[in-house]
Amino acid sequence: MKKTYLNALIALCALALFTTPSIANDPTDKIRAIAEEITEMRSNLAKTFVKDNSTITEETFQNVCGAVGKRVNELTEKEALIIRHVSAKNRNPKNTPTAEEAAFIFTFEGDKSLKRYRDAIEKNGVTYNRFIAPIYIEQACLACHGEKKARPEFIATKYPNDKAYGFKTGDLRGIIIVLAPKAK
Numbered sequence: 001m002k003k004t005y006l007n008a009l010i011a012l013c014a015l016a017l018f019t020t021p022s023i024a025n026d027p028t029d030k031i032r033a034i035a036e037e038i039t040e041m042r043s044n045l046a047k048t049f050v051k052d053n054s055t056i057t058e059e060t061f062q063n064v065c066g067a068v069g070k071r072v073n074e075l076t077e078k079e080a081l082i083i084r085h086v087s088a089k090n091r092n093p094k095n096t097p098t099a100e101e102a103a104f105i106f107t108f109e110g111d112k113s114l115k116r117y118r119d120a121i122e123k124n125g126v127t128y129n130r131f132i133a134p135i136y137i138e139q140a141c142l143a144c145h146g147e148k149k150a151r152p153e154f155i156a157t158k159y160p161n162d163k164a165y166g167f168k169t170g171d172l173r174g175i176i177i178v179l180a181p182k183a184k
């Protein structure tokens with residue numbers, strides 16, 4: 001009896017193994033996984049480090065959007081990727097959208113059911129697979145992206161041209177764009 005169970009379990013595991021789609025083999029799925037990893041990472045960190053009664057400091061930022069920035073640098077150094085976070089209401093001016101990126105933000109803003117967009121583009125003579133996804137505001141983001149007056153002190157000081165406040169839960173915060181060179 002026990003052995004039958006064991007065999008059934010082994011068969012199930014083998015089935016799961018063979019039917020799991022291989023992310024690494026499809027370059028478009030790989031950049032999708034990267035984009036999702038980054039957005040989920042930010043969401044999880046915000047939930048972990050922003051608690052109702054906690055004081056929000058620059059250290060909190062280092063653990064949330066700061067940690068995301070580090071992960072992006074790590075990924076772009078390791079692989080030939082280009083990763084951008086852009087928002088019309090940006091905090092860091094380097095995240096100002098180009099005209100084309102602004103058009104994508106407009107599209108995602110207009111259709112909240114749109115989960116992703118992918119295509120291939122040419123940039124400086126290189127063909128890239130491109131993946132774009134929306135980033136939404138959650139409760140935990142409001143500590144730093146909510147009301148202007150409620151922003152932690154360091155934000156007002158460090159980002160004199162800050163536009164990334166005044167958001168509400170469910171608002172489109174911006175988009176993430178991941179580019180990976182297409183294999184020849």
Ligand code: HEC
Nearest residue numbers: 042043046060061064065085090091092095141144164174
């Ligand atoms: C503890 C404060 C803090 C929290 C909480 C926080 N952020 Fe941020 N966020 C910042 C700061 C500061 C920056 C600017 C980083 C830089 O200099 O590049 C930023 C930048 C960003 C950017 C890059 C675009 C821009 O405006 O420059 C996005 C996208 C973003 N945050 C989304 C979110 C989302 C979504 C959440 C919640 C899941 C969140 N943030 C939570 C402080 C925070």
